[in-house]
Amino acid sequence: MSPSTVSRPIGPSAAIHPPERLEERAGPLLLRLPLDPLLTIAVIGLAICSLVTLNAATRHLIPRQPHYYVDRQALYLGVGAACMIVLSRVNYGRLRHLKYGIYALLILGILAVFALGHSANGAQRSISLPFFSFQASELGKVLLALALAAYVVDRGRRLRARERTVHVMLGALVPAMLVIAQPDLGSGLVYMVIAFAVLYIAGTSWRQLTALVALIVLALTFVLLAAPVAGVHVIKPYQEERLTAFLHPSSDPQKQGYQQQEAKIAIGSGQKTGRGGNSSQIPNGFVPESHTDFIFAAVGEQYGFVGAALVLALYALLISRALRMIVYAKDLFGSLVAAGAAAMLMFQVFVNVGMTIGIMPITGVTLPLMSYGGSSVITTMLAIGLLQSIYVQARASQAMKGRVLRY
Numbered sequence: 001m002s003p004s005t006v007s008r009p010i011g012p013s014a015a016i017h018p019p020e021r022l023e024e025r026a027g028p029l030l031l032r033l034p035l036d037p038l039l040t041i042a043v044i045g046l047a048i049c050s051l052v053t054l055n056a057a058t059r060h061l062i063p064r065q066p067h068y069y070v071d072r073q074a075l076y077l078g079v080g081a082a083c084m085i086v087l088s089r090v091n092y093g094r095l096r097h098l099k100y101g102i103y104a105l106l107i108l109g110i111l112a113v114f115a116l117g118h119s120a121n122g123a124q125r126s127i128s129l130p131f132f133s134f135q136a137s138e139l140g141k142v143l144l145a146l147a148l149a150a151y152v153v154d155r156g157r158r159l160r161a162r163e164r165t166v167h168v169m170l171g172a173l174v175p176a177m178l179v180i181a182q183p184d185l186g187s188g189l190v191y192m193v194i195a196f197a198v199l200y201i202a203g204t205s206w207r208q209l210t211a212l213v214a215l216i217v218l219a220l221t222f223v224l225l226a227a228p229v230a231g232v233h234v235i236k237p238y239q240e241e242r243l244t245a246f247l248h249p250s251s252d253p254q255k256q257g258y259q260q261q262e263a264k265i266a267i268g269s270g271q272k273t274g275r276g277g278n279s280s281q282i283p284n285g286f287v288p289e290s291h292t293d294f295i296f297a298a299v300g301e302q303y304g305f306v307g308a309a310l311v312l313a314l315y316a317l318l319i320s321r322a323l324r325m326i327v328y329a330k331d332l333f334g335s336l337v338a339a340g341a342a343a344m345l346m347f348q349v350f351v352n353v354g355m356t357i358g359i360m361p362i363t364g365v366t367l368p369l370m371s372y373g374g375s376s377v378i379t380t381m382l383a384i385g386l387l388q389s390i391y392v393q394a395r396a397s398q399a400m401k402g403r404v405l406r407y
Contacts, residue, residue, distance in 0.1 A: 033399075035088055036325075036391040042318035043084075043384055046369040047077045049299070049311055054372060057282045057298040058291050069291055069372050076132070076374040080381030087385030088392055096333050099150035103171070106143040109136035110178045117182075125182045132374035137179045137187035139375065142382050144172060144191055145340025148198045153333045156202065165208050168195050186351070186365035190344055192216070197343030198336050201326060259294060260358045262287045267300030267308070267357060274304035291372045293364060296356040311370065315349050318368075322346075325387045328394040338390055341383040 054073055059066035095102065113136050116127050126133035148168055156164060172195035180188040200209060266281035282290045282298045290298045300308050322342035329335040345368055352367040354360030366373060368380040 033392050033395050035085075035388045036321060038317060039321040039384065039387060039391070042314050042321065043081075043369065043381075045314045046311070046318065047081075049307075049314065050077070050295075050370045050372075053295060053298050053302060053370070054291055056276075056279070056302045057295070058372075060283050061291070072132070072374070073372050073377070076377040077369075077381075079374075080378040083378060084381040084385035084388060087382060088388035090389055091393065092337060092386055092389040093331065093333060093393070095146050096150040096153060099147050099154070102143050102150075103147040106140045106147065106175055107178070109143075110140060110175055110182075112136060113182060125184050126375070135184075135187075135373075135375035137182070137184050138379040139382075140175055140179070141187070141190055141194065141344050142341070142379055142386070144175060145194050145198070145337055145344065145383075146386075148172065148195055149333055149336035149340060152198060152202045152336055153331075161204065162208065164202075165199055165204055165212075168199055169212065171195070184364060186363035189351075189363060190347055190365065193343050193347045194340045197339045201336055201339040202332075259288055259362060260355065263294050263297035263356045264358050266290075266297040270301045270304035270307075272305050274300075274302050274307055276302060292366060293352070293362075293371065294356055295367055295371050296353050299370075300356075312353070315345075315368075319346050319349070322387055325390045329390050330394050330397045334390045334393065337386055341387055344383060345380070 051070055051074060055067070055070045058069040062068045113125060113127060117125065125137060126135045128134075148171055151171065152164065152168065155167070159167065169192075172191045176188040176191040179191065196209070196212065199212075262281060266279075266287050269275060269279075269281060279301050281287055282301050287294050287297050296308070296311070299311055303310075319342060322338060322345055325338035326335045326342065329338055348365050348368050351360050351363060351365045352371075355362050355365070366376045369377060
């Protein structure tokens with residue numbers, strides 16, 4: 001791909017960069033423009049679904065504190081919403097000039113977990129703070145999307161297509177390997193998906209993208225199949241079992257396949273409209289981590305097909321608006337940031353729901369805005385704040401030109 005291809009903005013609304021004077025004049029306008037209404041509806045709907053589901057699924061987890069998880073999740077959602085609103089009013093283009101600082105913050109945050117983090121369930125993934133456990137790997141998803149997008153825009157003209165692809169993938173691979181070592185395989189995979197999405201929207205050739213997919217498949221085959229046979233364990237044995245258990249769930253249902261088996265039973269028992277107060281799988285603790293990784297199983301049992309369909313419809317709306325921002329963006333940097341955020345959301349929803357119903361391996365990927373957890377909720381809200389900023393900036397740019405941004 002030629003260098004001129006890299007600098008070409010994406011979408012009809014991103015034909016040229018607004019002049020500096022136009023940016024200054026648009027400043028006051030940014031404070032008056034509304035957020036994307038459809039994206040906002042999806043966020044509010046998922047937040048309500050999260051609180052309602054957690055209220056039913058966690059009331060018996062802590063004696064005499066039936067609202068422990070709901071109260072904290074409401075706090076996380078409130079803080080995240082405030083961050084989203086603030087970020088939506090910030091000119092995301094200014095973050096482009098901070099790419100090296102953003103990337104350094106990403107790496108330092110992950111390294112800090114090794115030095116200051118606490119261990120839980122055999123993993124060291126978070127740092128204990130007064131109100132919640134901070135997972136640097138979660139925040140790193142947004143930071144990585146910003147850093148890679150800025151790097152592609154600023155260095156795209158100076159590098160050949162192959163060099164740019166190598167640099168971007170290495171930029172994602174370094175934090176991904178550090179995160180996987182914690183171990184947090186799910187977040188590491190999200191990092192690689194974000195890099196892939198940025199390269200795709202930047203115009204990377206199909207030949208290079210296919211080669212990347214082939215390399216990833218070969219690496220997974222070696223790690224999960226070839227290396228263990230030879231007596232070499234690249235990842236921990238329990239991780240290997242969790243990643244391959246979905247292929248043969250009935251071979252050892254009381255061990256690594258237990259969670260998925262019980263989750264499928266819970267979802268199936270919900271039938272059309274759910275069991276409500278008659279639920280047994282989730283309240284009695286048959287599905288471990290039903291308020292975090294396996295919260296979709298709680299939705300299925302409590303509210304049945306209707307509830308699950310509503311949640312998936314809200315995710316469809318959320319992701320469709322995120323994809324739409326790729327076209328709305330006024331410049332290439334905005335398109336690449338939107339691509340990274342959309343890829344993060346799409347991958348997490350697909351993998352989380354897939355592992356709950358038994359078609360994907362268990363990787364510890366949370367369900368955005370639904371799963372309990374401060375780091376996950378606030379990080380997702382920050383990503384949505386960037387999408388809202390892209391939308392507001394696009395509307396301001398079009399308004400200054402006397403045009404109307406169409407949905």
